[in-house]
Amino acid sequence: xxxxxxHVVVTGAGxxxxxxxxxxxxxxxxxxxxxxxxxxxxxxxxxEIGCIPxxxxxxxxxxxxxxxxxxxxxxxxxxxxGTTELESFLDLKVENFDLLYAVNTRAPMIISQxxxxxxxxxxxxxxxxxxxxxxxxxxxxxxxxxxxxxxxLDGLTRVMAKELAPKGIxxxxxxxxxxxxxxxxxxxxxxxxxxxxxxxIPVGRFAEPEDIAxxxxxxxxxxAAMVNGLSxxxxxxxxxx
Numbered sequence: 470x471x472x473x474x475x476h477v478v479v480t481g482a483g484x485x486x487x488x489x490x491x492x493x494x495x496x497x498x499x500x501x502x503x504x505x506x507x508x509x510x511x512x513x514x515x516x517e518i519g520c521i522p523x524x525x526x527x528x529x530x531x532x533x534x535x536x537x538x539x540x541x542x543x544x545x546x547x548x549x550x551g552t553t554e555l556e557s558f559l560d561l562k563v564e565n566f567d568l569l570y571a572v573n574t575r576a577p578m579i580i581s582q583x584x585x586x587x588x589x590x591x592x593x594x595x596x597x598x599x600x601x602x603x604x605x606x607x608x609x610x611x612x613x614x615x616x617x618x619x620x621x622l623d624g625l626t627r628v629m630a631k632e633l634a635p636k637g638i639x640x641x642x643x644x645x646x647x648x649x650x651x652x653x654x655x656x657x658x659x660x661x662x663x664x665x666x667x668x669x670i671p672v673g674r675f676a677e678p679e680d681i682a683x684x685x686x687x688x689x690x691x692x693a694a695m696v697n698g699l700s701x702x703x704x705x706x707x708x709x710x
Contacts, residue, residue: 470690473498476543477689480527480580481550482520483510485650486600489678490547490685492518497686502540504550504580527576528568537583542591545689546584548577549600553652558613566614573618578625581640585633594637596689599626600681601642603704623700630698639697641688646704648676672705 477494481487483505491501495518502521505511511522525536527550552572554565577599588595604612605619623642630640647653647666653675667675684703687693702708 470686470692471498472686472689474500475545476500476502477545477547478502478504478537478540478543478580478584479547479549480504480576481548481600482514483507485549485652486645486648486678486681486685487547487549488514490549490682491520493679493682493686495520502543504536504540528571530571530575530579533576533579534583537580541583541587542593543584543587544593544595546581546595546597547600547685547689548580548597549685550576551600551602551652553612553615555611556613557611561613566617569614569618570621573615574621574625577622581629585629585636585638588638589636592637596639596641596693597629597633598685598688599629599640599642600685601626601644601700603644603646603702603707605644605700606702606708626700627698634697639688639693641693641696641699641701643681643684643688644700644702644704645676645681646670646702646707648678648681650678666707670705670707671709674705676703676705 477499479487479491482491482503491503494501503514504523506526508524514520515522523536525532527533601622602619604616605623626642681703
């Protein structure tokens with residue numbers, strides 16, 4: 470998959486799946502605009518791939534919209550930024566619930582709006598990939614807000630796919646299993662908890678960020694021209710176990 474002369478916006482590009490995706494895109498010829506909360510992470514990424522860095526707190530809707538407008542125009546958009554807080558349902562704090570919805574659901578909506586408006590205005594075709602999670606499909610203890618926010622992102626993805634495809638913009642979702650990113654290490658550091666998840670994955674391992682990045686790039690590419698509205702598990706068979 471060749472992305473030469475293509476401009477791709479990647480949120481959450483400072484770490485994990487977003488970073489791996491940004492690096493892979495650059496290796497395949499793309500110009501990358503990278504959004505992340507951490508200016509230090511963006512500086513490291515810029516040194517490695519020459520991306521255009523935009524530091525932004527995606528929990529702030531006004532700052533998110535301003536960053537989206539700064540990043541445009543672009544050929545493709547990857548909404549990869551995400552956050553989590555580990556709390557049982559009975560202990561779930563309203564402020565953490567709101568934070569996860571702000572970053573995991575509202576920010577993709579805002580950035581996708583501005584991207585799609587620009588594409589439609591200029592009669593251009595493109596594609597969006599929203600990075601969700603298998604947590605959108607199943608209930609995972611201590612992940613109430615995360616599961617809810619990712620399920621909401623899936624609903625948003627389906628509506629986007631139906632409304633935007635006639636305008637030339639395909640929209641798909643990717644649903645990783647546990648992927649060895651800093652956020653996942655935080656969530657799955659307990660060996661007993663990790664074993665319960667790992668034992669349900671037939672391929673016998675958690676995912677690497679590059680496993681997810683390859684699928685994201687496919688869904689952006691011309692090879693996926695008839696793929697729209699997909700909820701694509703990248704889970705080693707977790708959902709069939």
